[in-house]
Amino acid sequence: MNGLETRRRPARVILWTALAAVLVLYGFPFVYLLLTSFKTPLDAIAVPPQVLPSQWTLDNYVAALSKEGVVPALINSVATAVLSTAFSLALGVPAAYAITRYRTPSGRVFVIAALVTRMVPTIAVGAPLVETMRRLGISDTTIGLAIAHTTISLPLSIWLMSSFFEAVPVELEEAAKVDGSDRLQAFRYVVLPVVSGGLAVTAIFAFLASWNEFLFALLLTSVRAQTTPIVIANFQTQFGLDWGGMTALSAVYSVPVILLTLALQRHIVAGLTLGAVKG
């Protein structure tokens, strides 16, 4: 046993080193962003770059949060992302369930067609969407933007939920039916609880797709529904970039998604491993 562990030790060291390297690779940009948000304007653009601030300051946060339009944009971002997630789940979950359970040729075509929409450049859809939203009278509204964001997240939701439903044995539903449930009840009380991890994963991906989306927000909003990614980008002007303000607002904007991910962490892990145990 001891011999086995001794043989495994170098492998573990390599594994942990690789893990640490990946962690640094992923984490460093965010840590640097966070540190820059506490720097003075001069430190923020120091040549060569300096990792730690020579003087810590909260001025960037005060300036960024007191900038006109920042707070409404944060509210708009939350509202748009929640709405878009709700739309995406409300449409994607039944669609995915129907596709996986009925297995019709048209269902297969639909699911592939849904994926194809992800391959169309967003900008190509942008111009027609601008006109559509205007005709519907929902330009520069949160609902309009949420619908636009749903076009991005819905195909992903259908694909994700399809794979989760695939992993649920049909026998579970049949057993429920033997016990007197109809299909809707079996779906509601048996299937949905089993794929709750998958729902969490799908929800968080849909939320993130909307939360970070830039192009539709740029084209479809002006003042009332403008979201935070646009306000963050406004720190870049023709004459330069306000690193302090941009990094401070970016750090603030990251907090909700970090909290959401932490809160749903258990479900996400469960959801991601749901298909893995299918046997």
Added chain:
Amino acid sequence: MKLRSTSGRVRIAMTGIAVATSVVLAVAGCGAGGSSEGAAGKLTVLVEGGGKAEVQPIADLYQKDTGTTVELVELPYDGLYDRIQTELGAGKTSFDVAALDAIWLSAFSAGVSPLDDLFTDDVKSDLFPGLVAEAQVGGSYVGMPVWTNSEILYYRTDLFGDPKEKAAFQAKYGYALVPPTTWKQYKDVAEFFTRDTNRDGQTDLYGTDVKGAVETEWLATVSQTGEKTMVLDPKSGDVTVDDADHLAALSFYTSLLPYAPPGAAQLDWAGAQNLFYQGKLAMMRFWGHAYTQTPANAAVKGKIGVAPMIAGPGGIAGVPGAWYLSVPKATEKQTEAKKFIAFAYEHNDLSIKTSLGLVSRISAFESQAGVAGHENYPAILTTLKSPATIARPATPKWQEIVTSVLTPMLQKAVAKGADNAALLKQAKAQIEAIVK
């Protein structure tokens, strides 16, 4: 029990989502931004993030005087271009007026209304010739300058005013140490101040910077040669980027490399500005607005002087960095939009006290002569009034030319052993492929 408990969690989650959605729908209906519309209607004006402050006081006064609400929609620089392009392409716009960067005018000229009736002789005589020329695309005036910028010369007053430095410079070069006005003087001063001040074997003070990651400063140098066809002639399509003047400009530009910090290929506006603020440069050529924005903790705070851009064989020259107000053809509020632009021209001086403090009228610049804190105005004025100062070529392909040809060419030119003539010839071929 287990099944019931799990489904209970799902029920709670679903209820949560439903409640959140209801709240959000209510919020969405209202719109977080909110707005009020004046009795006389509303005008929507698209502006770039950095330019909103310039237009805000004009919009406020217009609203006060006319009752018309002016809604300023602030978008990031790159995003503003995409938004305008998309909406003009769709044939319907959500805005009535847009602030356009000078280099976009030709790209958007087909989608904006002529403003010829606003360009009276009085108006033209109070605008810089380069701006009047730039505003005219295809025989019509398509935008009214709302503010303009230009590169000027920044220098360290503590170094230039030091009697020891003055004496040493006089002894070495045979003339007085003053803010340079010519290429030769600039190079001499740059050489003079490039040194190891703390004697650790490393150069820590440089005479100047050389920016390789942005093209405008080299274009200003091109104009300083007296070149009248910068890069290409948009009318004939002839590309001039490899002619003698462009080569002379590139040769001078790169001849400053020994007196500039390493890493020129990656140096952009922000990097150069920071080096100057840290006290690592004796001189810097930079946009005029920055004079009033020196950070409090900059090593050179209170030690900065400004002068007009330097002159080459053709005279003093910079590149006008103007923004124009234009009216999209698609807006139904043509008359109101033009009225707002005329008002903006009339009250151009309101922008003097904004964060950038930039205006477009000569009279507005001149009104601050001798006013403390506006020492940059005479420098900008002299640079923009100079006959050698010309606008960038009016071609819709300009942005592409800059991104894919000029900037990469400059980055190669500032590398050791670069063949400037060969680089310009290569650039010519690339530009011809873009414009033809």
